[in-house]
Amino acid sequence: xxxxxxxxxxxxxxxxxxxxxxxxxxxxxxxxxxxxxxxxxxxxxxxxxxxxxxxxxxxxxxxxxxxxxxxxxxxxxxxxxxxxxxxxxxxxxxxxxxxxxxxxxxxxxxxxxxxxxxxxxxxxxxxxxxxxxxxxxxxxxxxxxxxxxxxxxxxxxxxxxxxxxxxxxxxxxxxxxxxxxxxxxxxxxxxxxxxxxxxxxxxxxxxxxxxxxxxxxxxxxxxxxxxxxxxxxxxxxxxxxxxxxxxxxxxxxxxx
Amino acid sequence: xxxxxxxxxxxxxxxxxxxxxxxxxxxxxxxxxxxxxxxxxxxxxxxxxxxxxxxxxxxxxxxxxxxxxxxxxxxxxxxxxxxxxxxxxxxxxxxxxxxxxxxxxxxxxxxxxxxxxxxxxxxxxxxxxxxxxxxxxxxxxxxxxxxxxxxxxxxxxxxxxxxxxxxxxxxxxxxxxxxxxxxxxxxxxxxxxxxxxxxxxxxxxxxxxxxxxxxxxxxxxxxxxxxxxxxxxxxxxxxxxxxxxxxxxxxxxxxx
Numbered sequence: 001x002x003x004x005x006x007x008x009x010x011x012x013x014x015x016x017x018x019x020x021x022x023x024x025x026x027x028x029x030x031x032x033x034x035x036x037x038x039x040x041x042x043x044x045x046x047x048x049x050x051x052x053x054x055x056x057x058x059x060x061x062x063x064x065x066x067x068x069x070x071x072x073x074x075x076x077x078x079x080x081x082x083x084x085x086x087x088x089x090x091x092x093x094x095x096x097x098x099x100x101x102x103x104x105x106x107x108x109x110x111x112x113x114x115x116x117x118x119x120x121x122x123x124x125x126x127x128x129x130x131x132x133x134x135x136x137x138x139x140x141x142x143x144x145x146x147x148x149x150x151x152x153x154x155x156x157x158x159x160x161x162x163x164x165x166x167x168x169x170x171x172x173x174x175x176x177x178x179x180x181x182x183x184x185x186x187x188x189x190x191x192x193x194x195x196x197x198x199x200x201x202x203x204x205x206x207x208x209x210x211x212x213x214x215x216x217x218x219x220x221x222x223x224x225x226x227x228x229x230x231x232x233x234x235x236x237x238x239x240x241x242x243x244x245x246x247x248x249x250x251x252x253x254x255x256x
Numbered sequence: 257x258x259x260x261x262x263x264x265x266x267x268x269x270x271x272x273x274x275x276x277x278x279x280x281x282x283x284x285x286x287x288x289x290x291x292x293x294x295x296x297x298x299x300x301x302x303x304x305x306x307x308x309x310x311x312x313x314x315x316x317x318x319x320x321x322x323x324x325x326x327x328x329x330x331x332x333x334x335x336x337x338x339x340x341x342x343x344x345x346x347x348x349x350x351x352x353x354x355x356x357x358x359x360x361x362x363x364x365x366x367x368x369x370x371x372x373x374x375x376x377x378x379x380x381x382x383x384x385x386x387x388x389x390x391x392x393x394x395x396x397x398x399x400x401x402x403x404x405x406x407x408x409x410x411x412x413x414x415x416x417x418x419x420x421x422x423x424x425x426x427x428x429x430x431x432x433x434x435x436x437x438x439x440x441x442x443x444x445x446x447x448x449x450x451x452x453x454x455x456x457x458x459x460x461x462x463x464x465x466x467x468x469x470x471x472x473x474x475x476x477x478x479x480x481x482x483x484x485x486x487x488x489x490x491x492x493x494x495x496x497x498x499x500x501x502x503x504x505x506x507x508x509x510x511x512x
Contacts, residue, residue, distance in 0.1 A: 002291040004488075006474055007260035035258040096510040103510065111425040164461070168424040168511035169367040171504050172442040172462025174469075176426070186428040189476060205420070205476050206428025213430075214470030218262055220445060220461050221491055232260075235477055248427050254352040254359065255424035255511045 006233040008218055009036060010226040017049075017227075019056035024148040027228065036230060038155035043234050044145070045215035047227035048116070048134060048163040048178050051141050057133040059086050077102050083117065083131060090115035090133060095256060108138065109247035110178065112165050135161065138179025139242035146181040158182040158236050162212035164220075168255055175216020177208035180243040183236035185209075206246060207236065260489065264474055265292060267484040273305075275312030280404040283484065292486060294411035299490050300401070301471035303483035304372070304390060304419040304434050307397050313389040315342050333358050339373065339387060346371035346389060351512060364394065365503035366434065368421050391417065394435025395498035402437040414438040414492050418468035420476075424511055431472020433464035436499040439492035441465075462502060463492065 011030040017023070027044070031037060061082040066074070070085035077084070077097050084102065088094075091104035095111060106112050116134040135141045142159040150156035161179040166172075177185060185208035215229035250256055267286040273279070283300070287293060322330070322337035326344055330337035333353050340358065344350075347360035351367060360371050372390040391397045398415040406412035417435040422428075433441060441464035471485035506512060 002265065004260070004263035004265045005478075006264040006470070008262040008489075009258065009260045098510070101510075169504055169509060170432070170462065170465065170502050172460045172465065172502060174462050174465055187476075204428045205473075206426065206430050207473060207476075209426065209428065209430055210469040210473035213466040214262070214473070217461075217463060217466035217470070217490070220443075220463075222261075233264075234473070246426050246428060248425055253425060254354070254357075 004233065006214075006231065008214060009034060009230040009232070010218055010222055011036075011228040011230060014050070014225070014227055016225075017053040019053060019058070021054045023050065023054050023145060024152055027145070027149065028152055030228065031230075034230075038149065038153050038157050039232065040155060041158070041232075041235065042155070043158040043160060043183075043211060043231040043236065044149075045160045045162050045212060045229045045231060046142075046145070047219060048138070048161055049132065050227045051135045051138070051161055052132050055135055055141065057135060058130045059133055061129045061131065073097060073102065083114070086117055086131065086133065087115045090117065105250070106134065108134075108178075109244070110165075110176075112163075116163060116165070116178075134163070134178065139181065139244070140179075142179040142181035143242070156182060157230075158234075160208055160212050160215070162216055162219075164216050175209075175213040175219075177212040177243055177246060180208050180246075182238065182240075183208075184239040184241065184245075185243045186245040187237060207234075208243060208246060262470075262487065262489040264470060265290060265486045265488070266474055266478055266482040267292075267486060270306070270481070270483055272481075273309040273483075275309060275314070277310045279306065279310050279401060280408055283401070283405065284408055286484065287486075290486075294405065294409050294413050295488065296411060297414070297488075297491065298411070299414040299416060299439075299467060299487040299492065300405075301416045301418050301468060301485045301487060302398075302401070303475060304394070304417055305388065306483045307391045307394070307417055308388050311391055311397065313391060314386045315389055317385045317387065329353060329358065339370070342373055342387065342389065343371045346373065361506070362390065364390075364434075365500070366421075366432075368419075372419060372421070372434075390419070390434065395437065395500070396435075398435040398437035399498070412438060413486075414490075416464055416468050416471070418472055418475075420472050431465075431469040431475075433468040433499055433502060436464050436502075438494065438496075439464070440495040440497065440501075441499045442501040443493060463490075464499060464502060 013033040064082040066081035066085040071081045074081035074084040096103040138161045146159045159181040163178045164173040164175045269289040317338040320338040322341040326341035327337045330340040352359040394417045402415045415437040419434045420429040420431045
C-alpha cells in the first residue's frame, strides 16, 4: 500500500462531553483507543461544540432578559428574543437581517449566522431550554490543549478548533478554523510569475481553513459523533500567532 | 499502522501539460507511476490549470481588441485593458472594482477575481504574452475525464476540478470546486434537533468544496507541481448533477 501524503483519522470513543470535563484526558484516551500516538507535526482538529461544552458555554434562555434591540431583531427575523439577546451580546454588529436569518460579526471577528449559537443547542430531554455559545476565546482554548497535550505526551500537536458555516456566493456550509495554536494559519507562499513574467506574486493561503474543511468533511460523514480528527502529513509552519490572521480587516472587506 | 478514514495521495510524474494533451493518458500513467490503481469511490481532484492547458484555453493579448468598457475598467483598476477585455468576455457582471482588484461573476456563476484569469498566465520564455482562461465548461470537462477513465480502467472515479480564490470576510485563498462529476456536490444532511427539540434541521454541506480545499492544501505544499490528488475514503453520493448546486442564486445572496 502506497503511503498517502496526508491522512485523516477520526478519533474513536469520545464520549458526550459535559461541563468541566478534562479534554486532555479524553483526547489521550481516545488516541490510545484509536491506536494512534501523537507524532511531531500532527494536527488535531477539534469540533467547537466539545470545547464549548467542556467550558460550560451553555446559556439558559429563562435567565436571559432581552433588550429592546433584541426584541426588535426577533420581530424582524421571526426568532426568539432571548436567543437574539444572546446573539447581540456575542457580536460586534449585525451585518444582515431578514426573515429567519441574522448574520453578525462575532466579537472575535468571524462572520457567522446567529453568532454561531443556534446550531448546537438544547438536548430534547432538557427541562430548561438552553443554547450553546461558541468558546469564549478559541485561540486560548487551542493553546491550552496544545500545552496540555505536550505535558502529557511529550508532543505538542498543532490544534485547530473548527466550526462550519455558510458563506457568500456559494451554497452549502463549509468547515473553517475558529481558533488555532502552533502554526501559521495563513501562509505566504510564493506564487507564479505575474502577467509579464517579471515578478513573483505572493499568495496568501488559508491553510488552517483548508484543513478545517477537510476534517469537517469527515466529521459530517461519520455515522456516530466524530468531534476530533487527527491529520498527519501536513507540513505546517510553526508560529505562536493564533488565528487572527484569518480575519479580514472589515475596512478592507469589499463584501460587507 | 491504523488505517485512516480519508487519505490523500499526490499523483507523481504529471508533466507540463500542453494544448491537445490527452489527460486520460497522463492520469493513467501517473496512477501507475504512483503505485495506485483506481478503486470504486475514489475521488480525483484535478487542478483547473492542467484542464485549461489541455483544452488550449490560452488567449494571446496581442489578438485582443479592448472595448471601451474594458479600457475604462483598466483605467479604474490600473490593469491591462486587453486582460480586462478577456475578463469581461468571461463574466456576467463586475461585482467590485478598485485599484488592482476586479471581482466578477464568471459566466459559469462563480465569483472570482479577474474571472480566474490572471493567476496562471504567461511563461517567461514566451514571445507573445498570453493568459490562461478557466475551462469553458468545467462540469463537462469533469464528465469527460470520468467517462474516459471508466473506459480505460473500468472504474469511474468522482472528479473535482479545483481552483483557489479569495473570499469575503476572511484572509487567504481557499481551494474550491469549479466543476464536478459523479457525485452530489452539496449534500443534504440531517442535522441536530432545533432550538426547541421539535424538528430536525437540514444542513446543506458543500462536500465538493471541502474536498477541493483539502486537495488544494496538498497541491500548494508540494515542492514540485502537483496538479492531481487522489482522495480515498470519501463516501460520496452518486449523482449526475454536476457542480451547479454549489452556486448560490444571486437573487438570494445577501452579500453581493
